Amino acid sequence: MSSFLAHKQYVETCVICESLKPKGIHLYTSFICTECENDLIQTDTNDPKYKHFLKQLRKITNPEIFS
Numbered sequence: 408m409s410s411f412l413a414h415k416q417y418v419e420t421c422v423i424c425e426s427l428k429p430k431g432i433h434l435y436t437s438f439i440c441t442e443c444e445n446d447l448i449q450t451d452t453n454d455p456k457y458k459h460f461l462k463q464l465r466k467i468t469n470p471e472i473f474s
């Protein structure tokens with residue numbers, strides 16, 4: 408039991424891929440894993456995948472901007 412606790416990994420849920428990842432960055436109160444961060448940087452804004460990222464990221468930011 409004690410060895411299990413000693414090996415406890417610090418993981419957080421990534422808002423993009425919704426998986427538990429040990430490494431990443433914090434954006435506001437949310438967590439983005441390193442893989443998704445790199446993916447996001449490399450994805451062209453015209454790529455449909457980019458829209459998916461934005462959709463996921465929209466969950467993070469509060470809808471304070473009124474269009």
Ligand SMILES: [Zn+2]
Pocket residue numbers: 421422423424425426428439440441442443444
């Ligand atoms: Zn991720």
